[in-house]
Amino acid sequence: MEVTARAPGKIILSGEHAVVHGSTAVAASINLHTSASLRFSSDNGDMLKLELKDMNLKFSWTTGRIKEVLPGFDSPTPSTPKPCSGESLRSLATLVDEQMFPEAKIALASGVSAFLWLYINIQGYKPATVTVTSQIPLSSGLGSSAAFCVSISGALLALSSCGGLDHNQQGWLMFEESGLELVNKWALEGERIIHGKPSGIDNTVSTYGNLIEFKSGEITQLKSNLLLKMLITNTKVGRNTKALVAGVSERALRHPDAMASVFSAIDSVSEELASIIQTPATDDITITEKEEKLAELMEMNQGLLQCMGVSHASIETVLRTTLKYKLSSKLTGAGGGGCVLTLLPTLLSNVVVDKVVAELESCGFECFIAMIGGKGVEICFNPSE
Numbered sequence: 001m002e003v004t005a006r007a008p009g010k011i012i013l014s015g016e017h018a019v020v021h022g023s024t025a026v027a028a029s030i031n032l033h034t035s036a037s038l039r040f041s042s043d044n045g046d047m048l049k050l051e052l053k054d055m056n057l058k059f060s061w062t063t064g065r066i067k068e069v070l071p072g073f074d075s076p077t078p079s080t081p082k083p084c085s086g087e088s089l090r091s092l093a094t095l096v097d098e099q100m101f102p103e104a105k106i107a108l109a110s111g112v113s114a115f116l117w118l119y120i121n122i123q124g125y126k127p128a129t130v131t132v133t134s135q136i137p138l139s140s141g142l143g144s145s146a147a148f149c150v151s152i153s154g155a156l157l158a159l160s161s162c163g164g165l166d167h168n169q170q171g172w173l174m175f176e177e178s179g180l181e182l183v184n185k186w187a188l189e190g191e192r193i194i195h196g197k198p199s200g201i202d203n204t205v206s207t208y209g210n211l212i213e214f215k216s217g218e219i220t221q222l223k224s225n226l227l228l229k230m231l232i233t234n235t236k237v238g239r240n241t242k243a244l245v246a247g248v249s250e251r252a253l254r255h256p257d258a259m260a261s262v263f264s265a266i267d268s269v270s271e272e273l274a275s276i277i278q279t280p281a282t283d284d285i286t287i288t289e290k291e292e293k294l295a296e297l298m299e300m301n302q303g304l305l306q307c308m309g310v311s312h313a314s315i316e317t318v319l320r321t322t323l324k325y326k327l328s329s330k331l332t333g334a335g336g337g338g339c340v341l342t343l344l345p346t347l348l349s350n351v352v353v354d355k356v357v358a359e360l361e362s363c364g365f366e367c368f369i370a371m372i373g374g375k376g377v378e379i380c381f382n383p384s385e
């Protein structure tokens with residue numbers, strides 16, 4: 001029996017970083033996915049194998065070695081998501097350090113630790129092979145870490161006692177509400193290992209999909225009355241969400257009042273953005289007016305992100321370039337490089353889009369238009385395997 005779970009990446013339309021400090025944020029899933037396949041097999045010996053296909057990396061541990069370093073998981077508890085303690089984190093690091101890890105790919109170590117934590121908690125010491133493939137650029141603000149944790153949690157839970165799915169059903173399936181809640185909670189524990197202090201917005205939008213408003217762990221599904229078209233520009237400047245989130249928290253400690261005002265302003269921007277997206281266009285409020293308001297809110301959000309210190313020269317280049325075409329942009333995700341969103345108004349001609357894309361690509365950036373607001377995590381059983 002093999003199961004595959006696929007989980008989408010995301011864009012944050014408004015409120016990244018401030019959401020970690022309790023402000024509202026608005027996010028949507030995109031049509032790029034990470035997939036994790038899980039297969040238990042006796043021909044594995046007693047090995048747990050992890051293959052990161054796109055990175056051409058394979059890791060394996062004997063289940064005996066995992067048990068030696070991290071004892072106490074003979075009876076896994078898939079229904080009770082558990083945070084990883086500092087001591088367990090150090091044990092996970094021991095297991096990861098024993099693998100051949102190329103220096104250039106050392107950033108993946110936290111992802112491998114998150115995998116091991118999710119595995120032993122949900123499946124114990126069962127021998128298996130897990131294979132991961134991803135369409136989401138890593139460390140670019142499109143939620144690769146969350147999609148990784150959601151797809152792994154999804155696959156592990158689907159073959160656990162808590163899956164609640166019919167293994168004989170064909171095609172892509174969705175978990176029931178309680179299953180989705182478990183996937184989301186476990187994925188958050190994985191994100192904690194990778195991110196340090198995640199708000200939970202990335203794993204939530206990857207689990208549930210669609211367009212959501214998120215504040216202090218509370219999720220509201222939004223129904224958009226606007227066909228949002230966003231150009232995504234990947235500056236290809238690598239960065240690390242954990243360090244950027246920690247940098248904002250340090251700035252908030254140094255300037256608590258000023259930063260509280262920034263977070264509160266972002267809360268208002270997100271609330272207004274959510275309301276505009278949901279209001280139907282009428283004769284009085286045309287689509288163009290709504291798009292102009294959204295563009296202005298995105299610019300305001302970008303300015304506030306600059307106040308937090310998470311912009312970057314490459315992001316500023318994208319902003320300047322798109323502004324030449326009267327288009328508004330903001331960073332998405334943790335910033336510091338990574339991806340930038342540009343709102344493409346409905347009436348904008350393709351000629352302008354082509355021009356702006358050509359100019360951005362001439363700077364060495366990569367552009368694409370993503371489909372926004374698709375399904376969250378999905379599962380597919382493959383009984384013939």
Ligand SMILES: Nc1ncnc2c1ncn2[C@@H]1O[C@H](COP(=O)(O)OP(=O)(O)OP(=O)(O)O)[C@@H](O)[C@H]1O
Pocket residue numbers: 034052107108109110111112132133134137138139140141142143144145146148194195202239240241242332333334335
């Ligand atoms: N397919 C994958 N395989 C292994 N590890 C992964 C994979 N995808 C993400 N990760 C882990 O997540 C880390 C990147 O997460 P990070 O949060 O810094 O960026 P992001 O999630 O792409 O962007 P953002 O959090 O801003 O949306 C990688 O260094 C790695 O540890």
Ligand SMILES: C[C@@](O)(CCO)CC(=O)[O-]
Pocket residue numbers: 012015016017018019020141143195197198199200201202241245332333334
């Ligand atoms: C920067 C941040 O707000 C979003 C990263 O996609 C971090 C988080 O909310 O966990």
Ligand SMILES: [Mg+2]
Pocket residue numbers: 143144145146195202241
């Ligand atoms: Mg991330």
